[in-house]
Amino acid sequence: MSLLEVKDLTVGFPTADGLVRAVRGLSFSVEQGRTLAIVGESGSGKTVSTQAILGLLPEADISGSALFEGIDLLTLDEERLRRIRGAEISVIFQDPLTSLHPLYRVGWQIAEMIRVHESGVSRAQARRRAVELLGLVGIPQPARRVDDYPHQFSGGMRQRAMIAMALALNPKLVVADEPTTALDATVQAQILELIIRLQREFGIALVLITHDLGVVAGMADEVMVMYAGLPVERADRRTLYYRPHHPYTKGLLESIPGSTGVREGRLRPIPGQPPSMIAVPAGCAFHPRCRYSMPVCTAERPPLSRVTGDGDHASACWLPHHAVGLGDEAEAARLRAADQETETETGAR
Template identity: 80%
Template structure:
């Protein structure tokens, strides 16, 4: 049995303008010690899907199933979820400055997390654990910095403190939600290396949420690409990077500086903008931005189906799956020849 098994997750919000279909049918599994990267543009449903699983979207209409060690998280009440959050499942949010309370010392916040979930632990033991954790994530002089306030930490140090909090109760799963977006390139690499290190050492399952495929190049076992609330491609890291099938995935890869899809050092952006989740286009939601769109793309939504010859690789695209590995231009030529 997988550590976490999500099946047909749907999340919707009722607004004055209409129903926002944030997630429209997401399924995935993650095992102990595995790293799953969920990738996509802003508004694709990456963050809201994990927040819904953990009960952090109280105003949403949620359906589907999210089995964590056999227990459906979507059926638990707030008190039951509170016992799981922080102890068995931890979250590292995008902006640690807003996640850490500015009026309390960093060490005190780690201590409180420990004592809330483990009341039998003394204040002295909790403080010792906080110092140990800050040292574990590479904060120098942890015995002194444990008494500092969040504003006395740099951005990278605050993110390290958040990782320390995530590790405090030896969780089985960590959700890292855009943990490096606000950091410069050097600190970003250090934080990613730290996350990968602690994940390997403690055999923790990791869900990495990001909009940048370059961020997960060195740490993901499997990558799930989302667009407009739906998964559009799923594969192991190497397959996705070297043999992508969906045009949206190829577009994301070509937007990475230095990728093989860039020409003359210039980035190749995806044209257009993501669709409104209130008024989604018919058929494939990506077809207004796709240079290879066909009439069937407008009429019908493609299912997420297995790419020929690779059971672990699935794509939601009407382009022929047996042509994976060819350029998009070659696939278009193949379709034209087939139709003539």
């Protein structure tokens, strides 16, 4: 059994203008020690789906199931769910400045979280653990910085502190929600390397939420691409990068500098805008922006079905399985070799 298995998850928000159908039937699973990357544009349902699973959307209409070690999280009361959040499932939020309380010292916030879940731990013990955790994530002089306030940390250091808090109770699953969006490129790379190292060291399952396929290039085992509240493609990382099937996935790849989808040094943006989740287009929701659109795309929603010959590769598109792909096998082979070299170097570090 998978560590986390989500089936037919739907999330809706009643509004004065109508029901916002943020997630429209999402299914996925995460194995122990593995990384699932959930990718898509803003508004595709990435963050909403994980927040719904963790009980962080009390006003939403939620259905489906989310089995964590056989326990359906969606049926638990708040008290039982609170015991799981933080202790067995932790979250690294997008903006650490708003996630950390500005009026409390960083070390106190980490220590207090430990004491909430482990009642027998004294304040002194929790403080020592907070110092150890800050040192583990690379905060210099942790015994001194443990008494600093969040505004005294840089953006990268605040995110490291959030990672320390997420790992404080040795969780089995960590949800990293856009953990590097607010950081510059250099710090972003450092944070991603830190997450990879700690995941391998502690055997944690990781759900990485991002809008950027480039972020997950060196760390995801499996990638799920979402659009308009639904998964449109799911595959292992190499298959998705080198032989994508869905036009939306191809469009995301063509927006990454240096990818096989970029020709003559030019990036190709996806035309148009994501649809309103109150009035989602009939058929395939991507058809108004798709250069391969056919009449059937406007009439029927394609199921997420297996792409022939590619193992667990699945795509929700009416196009024949051979019709979409990067097509340049020599270039794909070159990038596969470069990817393998990067992975080897990361492992060595």
